[in-house]
Amino acid sequence: MHSSSADLTDDDRCPCGSGDTFGACCRPVLRQERRAGTAQALMRSRYTAFAVRDLEHLLRSWHPATAPERADLAASLAEEVRWLRLEIHASTAGGPFDDAGTVEFSAISRGPQGRQVQRELSRFVREDGAWLYVDGQQGTPRA
Numbered sequence: 001m002h003s004s005s006a007d008l009t010d011d012d013r014c015p016c017g018s019g020d021t022f023g024a025c026c027r028p029v030l031r032q033e034r035r036a037g038t039a040q041a042l043m044r045s046r047y048t049a050f051a052v053r054d055l056e057h058l059l060r061s062w063h064p065a066t067a068p069e070r071a072d073l074a075a076s077l078a079e080e081v082r083w084l085r086l087e088i089h090a091s092t093a094g095g096p097f098d099d100a101g102t103v104e105f106s107a108i109s110r111g112p113q114g115r116q117v118q119r120e121l122s123r124f125v126r127e128d129g130a131w132l133y134v135d136g137q138q139g140t141p142r143a
């Protein structure tokens with residue numbers, strides 16, 4: 001099994017674009033050393049998990065009711081896609097005292113079909129203190 005964090009070190013800039021280092025931002029969440037405190041933090045960690053192809057974190061942070069099959073997710077991670085950038089547009093609730101929240105974002109990637117912008121309004125819930133991704137509505141028009 002290859003490293004789940006590709007060739008990033010703790011001192012590298014976190015792929016999620018927070019401006020923090022990987023070691024201070026998403027890596028501890030991917031390593032289960034720290035829980036994502038907000039829906040947006042979980043969303044960022046999931047973007048980073050796509051970027052570093054961390055299948056386990058993606059499955060762990062997906063609500064069991066909507067999570068894809070492991071094999072399907074593994075196949076989608078195997079595609080030649082490079083994740084370039086994450087832009088958070090808006091979020092509602094999703095804080096430490098909420099049980100649900102949404103995050104609207106664009107994930108910019110480059111794959112076999114060229115550059116792609118995936119815009120999505122994602123829904124999150126918090127169960128037993130852990131934020132989970134439920135589902136997303138794609139292609140939300142630009143505000």
Ligand SMILES: [Zn+2]
Pocket residue numbers: 014015016017018022025026027044045048
């Ligand atoms: Zn991050």
